[in-house]
Amino acid sequence: MENFAQAATLESVTCPFCGLLCDDLTVQRDAAGKLDVTRNGCQKSITFFGRAPNQAAPRIAGKNATLAEAVAKAAELLGRSKSPLIAGLGTEVQGMRAVMSLADKAGATIDHMNSNGFMRNIQVIQNSGWQTCTLTEVRNRVDLLVVLGTDIVSLFPRFFEREIWNKESMFGQDTSKREVVYLGGRNIDTSAGVAPDGRKPDVLPCDPECIPDVLAALRALINGKKLHAADVGGIAMTDLQNLADRLKAAKYSVLTWAAGTLNFPHAELAVQNLTEMIKTLNLTTRASGLPLGGNEGEMNANQVSAWISGYPVRTSYASQHPEYDPYHFSTDKLLASGEADTLFWVSSFNPDRTPPATNLPTVVFGHADMKLENEPDVFIPVGTPGMDHNGVYFRSDNVVSLPIDRLRQSALPSLNTVLTAIEQAL
Numbered sequence: 001m002e003n004f005a006q007a008a009t010l011e012s013v014t015c016p017f018c019g020l021l022c023d024d025l026t027v028q029r030d031a032a033g034k035l036d037v038t039r040n041g042c043q044k045s046i047t048f049f050g051r052a053p054n055q056a057a058p059r060i061a062g063k064n065a066t067l068a069e070a071v072a073k074a075a076e077l078l079g080r081s082k083s084p085l086i087a088g089l090g091t092e093v094q095g096m097r098a099v100m101s102l103a104d105k106a107g108a109t110i111d112h113m114n115s116n117g118f119m120r121n122i123q124v125i126q127n128s129g130w131q132t133c134t135l136t137e138v139r140n141r142v143d144l145l146v147v148l149g150t151d152i153v154s155l156f157p158r159f160f161e162r163e164i165w166n167k168e169s170m171f172g173q174d175t176s177k178r179e180v181v182y183l184g185g186r187n188i189d190t191s192a193g194v195a196p197d198g199r200k201p202d203v204l205p206c207d208p209e210c211i212p213d214v215l216a217a218l219r220a221l222i223n224g225k226k227l228h229a230a231d232v233g234g235i236a237m238t239d240l241q242n243l244a245d246r247l248k249a250a251k252y253s254v255l256t257w258a259a260g261t262l263n264f265p266h267a268e269l270a271v272q273n274l275t276e277m278i279k280t281l282n283l284t285t286r287a288s289g290l291p292l293g294g295n296e297g298e299m300n301a302n303q304v305s306a307w308i309s310g311y312p313v314r315t316s317y318a319s320q321h322p323e324y325d326p327y328h329f330s331t332d333k334l335l336a337s338g339e340a341d342t343l344f345w346v347s348s349f350n351p352d353r354t355p356p357a358t359n360l361p362t363v364v365f366g367h368a369d370m371k372l373e374n375e376p377d378v379f380i381p382v383g384t385p386g387m388d389h390n391g392v393y394f395r396s397d398n399v400v401s402l403p404i405d406r407l408r409q410s411a412l413p414s415l416n417t418v419l420t421a422i423e424q425a426l
């Protein structure tokens with residue numbers, strides 16, 4: 001059995017700090033539990049794994065307390081609440097199962113910290129469906145990648161290294177010949193899209209608010225319509241026609257976006273234009289969508305919620321059965337309207353994702369390094385899944401889940417342990 005208190009070199013470590021879930025890291029552990037990424041890390045993984053072990057104690061109103069006292073106080077607040085909100089939800093699968101069980105018992109509403117972006121995709125899936133692919137399909141098949149309104153790498157640092165410029169692929173494709181087009185957005189850093197042989201990506205910039213018009217025009221061109229305007233959002237119609245022709249000629253194009261970065265009104269309709277365009281392309285060739293997400297356990301929350309309740313997050317158990325409302329059950333809305341009367345906030349991966357400002361009684365289940373502007377009623381530091389305890393995590397593509405393993409000795413409890421104790425104390 002592994003001695004987690006000993007120094008060791010850990011191979012093939014899976015990183016839970018963005019939705020790519022890279023599983024090829026080498027991590028050096030010292031006897032004090034400090035972790036250093038020594039191979040295949042990006043800056044984000046080096047920062048997250050590199051945080052020194054912190055065995056902070058729970059706090060009640062800012063004063064150190066035992067875990068049992070903090071659990072009892074959290075249960076008391078939840079027991080008094082008529083309309084609790086359990087939000088943030090930065091956790092892995094087992095932690096999310098505990099959230100669902102507690103929400104069911106307490107009549108709570110659940111919402112994830114990234115839902116404002118993620119809901120743009122959910123609305124499209126629910127309204128018209130879509131054709132998407134896995135990261136593995138991208139790695140092995142893509143010949144033309146169209147990136148919508150993002151550089152990808154600021155959210156998913158190793159995307160191009162692992163999925164586009166990978167040296168090996170399953171079907172003998174020369175991956176260095178892949179083509180990349182950045183469509184929409186301004187001042188996007190496109191350097192990661194430069195091919196290994198120095199070929200630059202094509203860049204068709206426009207203001208983010210023009211992305212819906214650009215996509216509508218591109219979809220019309222793919223459908224064989226004639227458009228008489230000279231440009232759309234500043235992109236020449238000839239350039240858009242050229243892109244439409246390339247998409248039709250490609251053997252396996254992938255159109256990718258990160259819904260959280262599409263910050264304009266009704267961005268879900270832009271996503272829908274893209275996904276409907278993909279359906280049209282598939283009449284004559286192969287094309288797929290690749291919605292990028294999964295940071296802070298966003299896929300875990302939605303997958304677990306969907307398989308237990310039939311709905312994604314933004315679901316309430318106030319009426320003793322799951323009731324889904326993507327608009328009224330958002331964290332922002334419930335806090336602004338005063339409909340929630342207690343906030344439970346979960347962020348076990350990222351100490352910087354602190355709870356929104358509120359005067360409500362608040363319990364935080366957070367990364368031990370979390371610095372809070374306002375001291376909550378109860379703070380319970382919990383272990384980071386994939387460092388302090390085992391877990392399971394859904395990748396960005398939503399169909400692949402991987403085990404994320406404990407890497408060191410830690411006295412911090414898992415979220416699952418803490419929430420189960422609170423549920424039992426209710």
Ligand code: SF4
Pocket residue numbers: 015016017018019020021022040041042043044045156157158159
């Ligand atoms: S790209 Fe993402 S999953 Fe991969 S090492 Fe960096 S933070 Fe971790």
